Amino acid sequence: xxxxxxxxxHMLSGTIVPQGAKNEAxxxxxxxxxxxxxxxxxxxxxxRDVNNLIQLLRDIGVKVTKVExxxxxxxxxxxxxxxxxxxxxVQKCSQLRGSVLMIxxxxxxxxxxxxxxxxGDKIGRRRxxxxxxxxxxxxxxxxxxxERNVYEIGSRRLKGTYxxxxxxxxxxxxxxxxxxxxxEGTTTIYNAACEPYIQQLCHMLNRMGANISGIGSNLxxxxxxxxxxxxxxRLLPDMIEVGSFIGMAAMCGNGVRIKxxxxxxxGIIPDAFRRLGVKVEAEGDDLLIPRQKHYMVDSFIDGTIxxxxxxxxxxxxxxxxxxLIVVATQARGSVLFHQKMFESRLFFxxxxxxxxxxxxxxxxxxxxxxxxxxKLTLRAQRMxxxxxxxxxxxxxxxxxxTGVSTISNIExxxxxxxxxxxxxxxxxxxxxxxx
Numbered sequence: 001x002x003x004x005x006x007x008x009x010h011m012l013s014g015t016i017v018p019q020g021a022k023n024e025a026x027x028x029x030x031x032x033x034x035x036x037x038x039x040x041x042x043x044x045x046x047x048r049d050v051n052n053l054i055q056l057l058r059d060i061g062v063k064v065t066k067v068e069x070x071x072x073x074x075x076x077x078x079x080x081x082x083x084x085x086x087x088x089x090v091q092k093c094s095q096l097r098g099s100v101l102m103i104x105x106x107x108x109x110x111x112x113x114x115x116x117x118x119x120g121d122k123i124g125r126r127r128x129x130x131x132x133x134x135x136x137x138x139x140x141x142x143x144x145x146x147e148r149n150v151y152e153i154g155s156r157r158l159k160g161t162y163x164x165x166x167x168x169x170x171x172x173x174x175x176x177x178x179x180x181x182x183x184e185g186t187t188t189i190y191n192a193a194c195e196p197y198i199q200q201l202c203h204m205l206n207r208m209g210a211n212i213s214g215i216g217s218n219l220x221x222x223x224x225x226x227x228x229x230x231x232x233x234r235l236l237p238d239m240i241e242v243g244s245f246i247g248m249a250a251m252c253g254n255g256v257r258i259k260x261x262x263x264x265x266x267g268i269i270p271d272a273f274r275r276l277g278v279k280v281e282a283e284g285d286d287l288l289i290p291r292q293k294h295y296m297v298d299s300f301i302d303g304t305i306x307x308x309x310x311x312x313x314x315x316x317x318x319x320x321x322x323x324l325i326v327v328a329t330q331a332r333g334s335v336l337f338h339q340k341m342f343e344s345r346l347f348f349x350x351x352x353x354x355x356x357x358x359x360x361x362x363x364x365x366x367x368x369x370x371x372x373x374x375k376l377t378l379r380a381q382r383m384x385x386x387x388x389x390x391x392x393x394x395x396x397x398x399x400x401x402t403g404v405s406t407i408s409n410i411e412x413x414x415x416x417x418x419x420x421x422x423x424x425x426x427x428x429x430x431x432x433x434x435x
Contacts, residue, residue: 037230130172160185297333
């Protein structure tokens with residue numbers, strides 16, 4: 001298990017470019033299974049979760065060719081259906097949550113899929129009901145084989161229908177869209193997730209010959225087609241990484257430019273940091289975070305304490321609450337954070353409390369942060385990363401702390417952040433990877 005040694009207190013300055021979007025990559029890479037023709041995808045991040053998914057596609061027979069530093073060509077013309085039934089495939093799927101996004105394309109094109117309960121972050125229950133209910137409404141039959149802990153799903157030909165999703169699940173929406181594009185007839189999906197990455201998936205599928213309308217709304221109409229063809233696609237920059245860099249620049253920056261962020265696709269992320277008093281200046285498609293000696297938390301118009309809560313898009317993404325909590329520890333003022341979507345994501349604040357942060361964990365979903373106003377810096381600690389987003393939040397805390405911190409289990413951070421220590425060291429950080 002690798003770890004980071006972080007020498008805190010060093011100021012960051014310069015320019016950094018965000019990687020391609022992890023969550024979009026998982027979706028569009030799986031979408032390449034929908035055609036036998038070549039699909040070229042660029043700006044793919046070199047991170048553990050995406051690399052493991054690409055290897056999984058190789059294992060089932062997809063021809064994968066690297067076309068440039070961050071670009072790959074995928075051709076699913078000769079899939080190994082026998083391997084898809086194997087225990088080895090099931091075991092690999094169980095270690096990668098992104099593997100669940102293979103179900104829709106395989107079901108649509110091959111008529112069947114077998115997949116294990118996928119792995120991923122330990123951030124609470126992340127149910128798959130939305131995926132399976134959507135497939136069932138499209139006409140698929142499925143059963144759970146308890147002895148192997150796998151799901152078998154099959155259908156001769158999916159048929160379009162109207163469905164109202166029980167939750168606006170991003171992966172559930174993506175999976176159902178990919179199943180519906182080759183279904184017979186028209187599928188209407190209400191309460192669909194509408195994140196930019198879902199929009200990107202829909203635009204890519206339309207370039208492949210799909211017929212999807214309502215893109216960007218929570219009401220999608222998918223007209224089924226007989227087959228899809230190849231295309232080229234470029235990923236958006238990762239909005240979570242952009243938000244993470246804003247947090248780093250606020251805590252320990254001496255003027256940081258985040259380049260080519262696709263500002264129109266960031267939603268209210270910049271405003272969430274502004275509510276904590278952080279100056280976020282837009283220059284073209286770049287964000288500039290100047291050095292601030294102090295940043296003061298806003299209050300609501302009636303004077304009540306500022307509350308930041310996660311919500312489905314276009315609300316605040318839950319993936320950034322951990323970073324915002326760390327930033328709030330050095331703000332002037334108090335903030336209530338309400339994590340509505342996952343019940344275990346706030347437990348990492350115990351580590352921040354050990355570092356000297358003033359945080360009251362009210363329950364699994366709510367925490368109050370009383371900012372130090374930089375009068376007291378955080379103390380270095382030995383820590384372990386519980387998940388991707390808490391891991392990057394702890395890294396930000398350690399970079400701003402007094403002394404040398406150690407973060408173990410950084411494989412979790414590697415799942416979502418590409419070559420993070422070298423990119424931050426280029427800005428002035430002092431981070432050493434210990435194998």
